[in-house]
Amino acid sequence: MPVTRRSALALIGGGSVLAASAGAGGFLATRTPHAALAPWGAAGGYDDARLNALSWALLAPNPHNRQPWQARLIGSDALRLYRDPARTLPQTDPFGRQLTIGMGCFIELMSIAASASGHAVDLALFPQGEGAGRPVAEARFTAGAASPDPLFAHIPTRRTNREAYEQRRPAPAAITALEPHARVITDPDDVAALRRLTWDGWLREALTPAAHGESVDLMRIGRREIEANPDGVALGGAFMETLALAGLLTRDSQRDPESRGFRTGVRIFERVLAATPAYAVITTQGDDARTHIEIGRRWMRFDLTATAQGLSVHPLLQVTQEYAEMAPFRAQAQAMLAGEGETVQLIARLGHGPRVDPAPRWPLETRLRHG
Ligand SMILES: Cc1cc2nc3c(=O)[nH]c(=O)nc-3n(C[C@H](O)[C@H](O)[C@H](O)COP(=O)(O)O)c2cc1C
Numbered sequence: 001m002p003v004t005r006r007s008a009l010a011l012i013g014g015g016s017v018l019a020a021s022a023g024a025g026g027f028l029a030t031r032t033p034h035a036a037l038a039p040w041g042a043a044g045g046y047d048d049a050r051l052n053a054l055s056w057a058l059l060a061p062n063p064h065n066r067q068p069w070q071a072r073l074i075g076s077d078a079l080r081l082y083r084d085p086a087r088t089l090p091q092t093d094p095f096g097r098q099l100t101i102g103m104g105c106f107i108e109l110m111s112i113a114a115s116a117s118g119h120a121v122d123l124a125l126f127p128q129g130e131g132a133g134r135p136v137a138e139a140r141f142t143a144g145a146a147s148p149d150p151l152f153a154h155i156p157t158r159r160t161n162r163e164a165y166e167q168r169r170p171a172p173a174a175i176t177a178l179e180p181h182a183r184v185i186t187d188p189d190d191v192a193a194l195r196r197l198t199w200d201g202w203l204r205e206a207l208t209p210a211a212h213g214e215s216v217d218l219m220r221i222g223r224r225e226i227e228a229n230p231d232g233v234a235l236g237g238a239f240m241e242t243l244a245l246a247g248l249l250t251r252d253s254q255r256d257p258e259s260r261g262f263r264t265g266v267r268i269f270e271r272v273l274a275a276t277p278a279y280a281v282i283t284t285q286g287d288d289a290r291t292h293i294e295i296g297r298r299w300m301r302f303d304l305t306a307t308a309q310g311l312s313v314h315p316l317l318q319v320t321q322e323y324a325e326m327a328p329f330r331a332q333a334q335a336m337l338a339g340e341g342e343t344v345q346l347i348a349r350l351g352h353g354p355r356v357d358p359a360p361r362w363p364l365e366t367r368l369r370h371g
Pocket residue numbers: 010011012013014059060061062063064065098099101102105158159160161162232314315316317318358359
């Protein structure tokens with residue numbers, strides 16, 4: 001499963017995880033949640049071009065791996081896309097901004113995948129207006145109207161990488177390829193300032209019980225829990241299961257900032273963050289749902305371009321979050337990164353990281369609406 005020891009420790013976007021001694025890391029094949037990873041192998045195996053594109057799209061990055069997408073096929077060449085109202089993050093994403101960005105990632109991946117079979121996708125965003133339960137987009141597929149997008153090749157190997165990165169910066173050619181999609185920050189003083197800011201925001205979230213509790217509630221500990229719910233914060237592999245069996249990895253200990261596990265996780269994440277040679281940032285003039293979809297589409301292209309360039313990315317959005325305890329850090333992020341009238345939407349680590357495993361996904365069939 002996604003899990004070297006350290007990545008698992010760092011896995012909770014808004015928090016910290018457990019104690020660990022040095023060493024360990026690998027996991028036994030018997031503890032791999034094969035069914036939870038099956039969608040990575042099933043992608044592209046459908047006859048219907050729409051299902052094919054959706055099967056790739058569900059591999060999109062998305063906050064807390066909530067996978068809030070649902071699709072309904074319409075006629076023979078269209079589909080409607082919804083955001084599942086049951087899959088929210090009320091504490092850390094009270095307005096659904098990040099979840100909508102994730103829907104934008106999904107839409108872009110769907111379009112890229114459709115292009116691989118020559119299909120153009122015409123999109124109408126929010127065709128019935130915005131509002132709970134209304135479709136996020138309607139998409140019409142036209143055969144023979146698109147040429148394959150080269151980014152398609154990088155979908156299977158794209159990952160969120162929460163490991164320590166090498167100190168070397170991304171090469172100038174890679175930065176040139178990435179900059180149409182997001183700003184890349186490599187100036188050592190600016191990177192140091194962002195390391196401090198993202199660390200402060202991460203720690204603030206870890207010490208905010210309601211926000212951190214949302215991550216803890218979404219922890220899936222060990223193969224059985226991951227297979228039962230292939231979403232959220234997956235903590236799998238032999239090492240994690242051993243800690244869980246020994247009582248060292250529990251949801252309760254993760255809620256307790258005084259516990260040894262919590263404190264060790266914080267120290268380890270501090271080291272991971274220190275190993276960050278560059279950041280990517282997206283700011284926007286608007287801050288509405290259409291803008292959030294557009295950010296997701298840009299981010300998807302950034303993420304796949306980074307993969308193509310041999311680079312790793314790790315979104316760290318704590319300081320963009322809207323809950324009261326984060327306000328001072330959000331203000332700092334705005335002052336540091338936003339131009340006149342802009343909102344800071346997305347911040348991510350960028351660099352050369354080690355190989356990491358894919359994250360679980362729900363199968364396509366569970367994301368389809370019928371009727
Ligand atoms: C809008 C958005 C916000 C995210 N925020 C964080 C974050 O703050 N911390 C983190 O570790 N991962 C974050 N992620 C990454 C997701 O957790 C990740 O995409 C998801 O767990 C699936 O894993 P994968 O990208 O490896 O397929 C974010 C992703 C998106 C699209």
